Amino acid sequence: MNIQKPRGTEDIYYEKTRELSALELMLRSIAMQYNYHEIRTPIFEAKDLFVRSVGAETDIVSKEMFYLLDKKEREFVLRPEGTVPVIRSIIEDKLYGKYELPLKLFYIGNMFRYERPQHGRLRQFNQFGVEVVGAKNYLLDVEVILLGYTLLKTIGLNYLTLKLNYLTVGAARTKYLVVLTAFFQQQELCADCKIRVKKNPLRVLDCKIDQNKFDIAPKIYDYLTEEENNEFKALQSLLTKLEVPFVLDYKLVRGLDYYTGVVFEIVIDKQERELTLLGGGKYDQLVHTFEPSLDYPAVGFALGLERLLLTLSEQNITLADEPYLDAYLICLSDHARHFAVSLLLMLRASGLRVDCDYLARSVKAQFKSLERLKAKHAIIIGDEELKKNVIKIKNQKTGKEQEVKFKKIIAFLNKENK
Numbered sequence: 001m002n003i004q005k006p007r008g009t010e011d012i013y014y015e016k017t018r019e020l021s022a023l024e025l026m027l028r029s030i031a032m033q034y035n036y037h038e039i040r041t042p043i044f045e046a047k048d049l050f051v052r053s054v055g056a057e058t059d060i061v062s063k064e065m066f067y068l069l070d071k072k073e074r075e076f077v078l079r080p081e082g083t084v085p086v087i088r089s090i091i092e093d094k095l096y097g098k099y100e101l102p103l104k105l106f107y108i109g110n111m112f113r114y115e116r117p118q119h120g121r122l123r124q125f126n127q128f129g130v131e132v133v134g135a136k137n138y139l140l141d142v143e144v145i146l147l148g149y150t151l152l153k154t155i156g157l158n159y160l161t162l163k164l165n166y167l168t169v170g171a172a173r174t175k176y177l178v179v180l181t182a183f184f185q186q187q188e189l190c191a192d193c194k195i196r197v198k199k200n201p202l203r204v205l206d207c208k209i210d211q212n213k214f215d216i217a218p219k220i221y222d223y224l225t226e227e228e229n230n231e232f233k234a235l236q237s238l239l240t241k242l243e244v245p246f247v248l249d250y251k252l253v254r255g256l257d258y259y260t261g262v263v264f265e266i267v268i269d270k271q272e273r274e275l276t277l278l279g280g281g282k283y284d285q286l287v288h289t290f291e292p293s294l295d296y297p298a299v300g301f302a303l304g305l306e307r308l309l310l311t312l313s314e315q316n317i318t319l320a321d322e323p324y325l326d327a328y329l330i331c332l333s334d335h336a337r338h339f340a341v342s343l344l345l346m347l348r349a350s351g352l353r354v355d356c357d358y359l360a361r362s363v364k365a366q367f368k369s370l371e372r373l374k375a376k377h378a379i380i381i382g383d384e385e386l387k388k389n390v391i392k393i394k395n396q397k398t399g400k401e402q403e404v405k406f407k408k409i410i411a412f413l414n415k416e417n418k
Contacts, residue, residue, distance in 0.1 A: 008115075008123025010306075015320075019309055020126070022319035023155070024108055027128050030151045031106040034143070036130055039105045041085035043112075044068060047075040053084045053258050053286055064113040078112035082129045083258075083283070083300055090133055091291045101134035108305075120275075120307040129280075129302035133287065136297035138235045141262050141282060142242075148266055148278045148301050149244055155308075156317040157277075159269045162244060165252040166232045167202070167281070168224050169260045176223040177201050187213050205251045219250035228261070235262060258283040264301070268311060277311065278303040326413055327393070328375035329356035330366045332382030339386060343379075343409075350410045354379075370396070377413065 005011060012020060028038070047067065054060050066078040079085055086105055090096060095103055111127045130147060132140050145162065152160055168176060184197045190209045197204050205214055224232060239246055254263050263281030267274040280301025287296040312319065329344065331337040340356050347354045355373065357366045370378055380392040385403075393412065394401040404412045 006123070008117035010122060016309075018320035018323065019312075019318065020305065023305060023309060023312075024128075026155060026319065027108065027151060028106075030147070030154060031130060034104070034147050036104045036106040036147075037099075039086055039089060039107050040109065041079070041082070041089055041107070043110055044076045044078050045085055045088065047077045049088060050077060050080065050084055053087070053289060054081070060113065064115050066112050066114055080111055080113050082107050082109065082111065082127055082302055083131060083286075086129075086131045087133070087286055087290065087298070090296075091287065091294065096134055096294070096296065102140065103133045104130070105133070106130045120304075120310045122306055126305035127302050128305060129300060131298060131300035133298040134296045136284065138231050138262075139238070141235055141299050142238050144280065144299050144301060145239070145264055146242070146244065148280070148303070152266060152277060155312065155319060157268060157311065157315070160277075161267050161269065161274070162239075162246040163249040163252050163265045163267060164232075164236070164246050165249055165263050166221050166224055166228060167253065167259055167261060167263055168220060168228055169285075170225075172223050172225050172228070176218065176220050179218045179223075180204075180220075183217050189213075200257070202253045205253050211251070214251055217250070221248065221250060232262065254279060254281060258286045258289075260284050262299075270311075270314075275307070275311065277308060322374065324353070325355055325370075325373050325375035326352040326417060327354045327377040327379045328366075328370040328373060329354065330363060330370065330378050330380045331356060332363060332380065334360075335383055335386060336381040339381060343381070343391075347410065347413070350414075352410070352413055377416065379409075 031038075047065070050065065051061055060080045065080050068076040068078065070076065086107060090103060106129065108126065108128050110124055112124050114123060115121065117123060130144060132144055149160070149162060167173070181197060181201045184193070184201060184204055187210070189197065189204065190207060193204045193207050193210055196207075204210070205217065221229075221232065236246070249265075252263055252265060253259075254265075259281045261282030261284060263279075265276050265279040267276050278301055280299070282297070282299045284297040286298060287294050327347065329340045331340050337356075337360070344354055344356060355375075357369060361369075367378070376396055378392075378394040378396060380394065380401075385391050388403075390403045390405055391409065392401055393404050393409075393416075395416065402412075
């Protein structure tokens with residue numbers, strides 16, 4: 001019988017859970033400061049939802065989705081990313097008619113991609129993302145970028161680089177793709193790129209194998225329309241004014257077909273190599289793709305929590321406070337152990353974090369548990385204490401021990417904790 005977890009997944013417990021929960025709390029807090037509202041969507045959706053929007057030729061759709069068949073032979077997939085389900089919900093639940101525009105949403109949840117597991121990349125992973133839908137304004141694009149940049153700085157990361165590009169659309173895009181394809185035809189490309197250049201030339205720029213061959217490739221921002229160019233320059237000017245450093249990267253195309261307009265990534269420099277922590281951009285046509293009667297611009301980003309936590313760990317940054325107990329009960333007899341149950345109930349009801357031994361171990365072993373659990377106080381209960389209607393409380397930091405009446409225990413501990 002195989003009782004091992006599936007490849008590309010992990011168990012999260014104790015200090016891992018504390019760090020993950022602390023990160024989620026910080027992300028929620030910062031998003032709410034920007035007036036974003038949480039949305040939760042199902043972890044499985046119709047297969048066609050992603051094929052239509054993400055792109056049939058993208059790696060996510062062609063290689064990485066987990067497929068499901070229900071009892072009626074309908075095709076579903078475990079969600080590989082968060083944007084498309086959010087857009088589906090906005091349209092299906094008519095959120096655009098219920099709430100103030102633009103809709104400003106964020107999500108935290110599991111995503112699933114069938115790819116080769118490696119350090120910081122799992123098949124089941126946690127993702128945080130934001131989506132702004134319903135208003136076309138480059139100021140919103142800047143706000144979304146600022147939100148991503150701010151949260152990475154807030155959790156303590158430095159050496160961050162914001163990369164920008166602009167994916168033109170329409171006739172300008174067609175003209176660029178002709179020139180780009182001609183350039184690629186003069187290059188020796190990997191097997192995957194030989195297929196991509198025929199079906200989706202932009203995706204070739206994202207190739208990790210042939211990157212060094214594209215240093216002199218045509219730059220897409222040289223083909224922008226006047227309106228697109230003005231918008232892109234205005235965005236750059238505002239970022240400069242706000243002292244957010246950035247670089248232009250014409251190879252930045254993102255891995256999803258729905259992006260149109262500005263795209264961005266925030267990377268961190270790690271020992272002479274870069275690691276992408278966050279990526280996103282505009283997708284003004286995605287809502288219209290699903291519902292032709294609606295024409296709502298949109299912009300957003302996403303980041304993987306596991307990769308972020310690994311980066312924090314490598315930089316010795318911790319988000320969760322060291323766990324501790326307000327008190328640990330040391331029981332000197334069976335009678336004291338029975339009494340400890342009601343005492344624990346009373347202390348916990350008052351908001352104190354307390355525990356005791358359930359293995360009937362020696363006093364010495366109980367004190368060792370107290371030290372491992374970093375309890376602030378030892379509450380010592382024996383038959384003699386029960387007869388006198390008192391307990392002994394030892395402050396582990398000062399070593400001072402006092403007898404305290406039962407009815408004054410909570411007040412005493414609260415005073416000690418101030």
